[in-house]
Amino acid sequence: MDEIDRTIVNLLRADGRTSYAELARRVGLTAPSVQDRVAKLEKNGVITGYQAVVDPEAIGLGITALIGIIPDSSADHLAICDKLGAIEQIESCYFLAGVECYQIKVRVPKMADLEQLIHRVAGIGGVAQTRTTITLSTKWEDRPQPIPTGEVEHGVD
Amino acid sequence: MDEIDRTIVNLLRADGRTSYAELARRVGLTAPSVQDRVAKLEKNGVITGYQAVVDPEAIGLGITALIGIIPDSSADHLAICDKLGAIEQIESCYFLAGVECYQIKVRVPKMADLEQLIHRVAGIGGVAQTRTTITLSTKWEDRPQPIPTGEVEHGVD
DNA sequence: CATGAAAAGAACTCCTT
DNA sequence: AAGGAGTTCTTTTCATG
Numbered sequence: 001m002d003e004i005d006r007t008i009v010n011l012l013r014a015d016g017r018t019s020y021a022e023l024a025r026r027v028g029l030t031a032p033s034v035q036d037r038v039a040k041l042e043k044n045g046v047i048t049g050y051q052a053v054v055d056p057e058a059i060g061l062g063i064t065a066l067i068g069i070i071p072d073s074s075a076d077h078l079a080i081c082d083k084l085g086a087i088e089q090i091e092s093c094y095f096l097a098g099v100e101c102y103q104i105k106v107r108v109p110k111m112a113d114l115e116q117l118i119h120r121v122a123g124i125g126g127v128a129q130t131r132t133t134i135t136l137s138t139k140w141e142d143r144p145q146p147i148p149t150g151e152v153e154h155g156v157d
Numbered sequence: 158m159d160e161i162d163r164t165i166v167n168l169l170r171a172d173g174r175t176s177y178a179e180l181a182r183r184v185g186l187t188a189p190s191v192q193d194r195v196a197k198l199e200k201n202g203v204i205t206g207y208q209a210v211v212d213p214e215a216i217g218l219g220i221t222a223l224i225g226i227i228p229d230s231s232a233d234h235l236a237i238c239d240k241l242g243a244i245e246q247i248e249s250c251y252f253l254a255g256v257e258c259y260q261i262k263v264r265v266p267k268m269a270d271l272e273q274l275i276h277r278v279a280g281i282g283g284v285a286q287t288r289t290t291i292t293l294s295t296k297w298e299d300r301p302q303p304i305p306t307g308e309v310e311h312g313v314d
Numbered sequence: 315c316a317t318g319a320a321a322a323g324a325a326c327t328c329c330t331t
Numbered sequence: 332a333a334g335g336a337g338t339t340c341t342t343t344t345c346a347t348g
Contacts (some may be wrong), residue, residue, distance in 0.1 A: 177342070
């Protein structure tokens, strides 16, 4: 992971469809070399995939909500995660250092869907309480930040 | 936005580098037709971009935190948003229907960076209080959910 | 709105340094 | 780890139904 790799990753985060040829021009290498580097970045788990970024409102998911989840003290967390994972409306799920052990972000078309979803989450075994907050607007999301230069090991080379 | 468009968007969310040729095979059209549809989806704001998905830990951003922000009653929200937007460690920013008007998600290499960041946020004019929660683990993030079929208008065609 | 053909460019593999 | 050459595939444009 040198300066060139960092540049490649930054470029691919800004535009995931940048061609190897274009990347090669930007970093001053040839396409096969860049392809080689990208393959290694993927293999080493630095780049884990590529996604089209979609406007949720444009596909009928106009309502976004954050739900904090408080489990029972004796809750089975593996089971809770499994059950949460099965709910496809949950876009992200964090395990937190707080009373609300989990925070999930959900997207639904209508308020009625949100209500149904909350009941479903609240009904999961081991879930004591939920707290839902509606997002009124998304200022920004998934904004890539530059890779810090002071670097860290990442396993296999 | 018909069934074919939905399939294309779903495929591109799952893998943003899928070629037009491959998409064409999957939806039973030719590459130029698919290219045409994708161009329209981009033009209409359904697809807003493409991103490589990067493992934050692998690039030295091992610490993720959620920060709730409570503003003064008389706060200038445009100014707050501007100041928050200038902080590049903030990956996302939501305006919420709650006491904590904003929730931001930040990523930093070290705890010392988080501390510095909290002070910076707390120092923004109009910010009365912040509440930071460390994420102990990310169960999943940015998981694309299928596009609902009962559809919604999205402006220009 | 989709297709087919044709030209340009990119990706991929192999091989050399 | 990078560059060069050659092959294959894709992208892109354009004319047509």
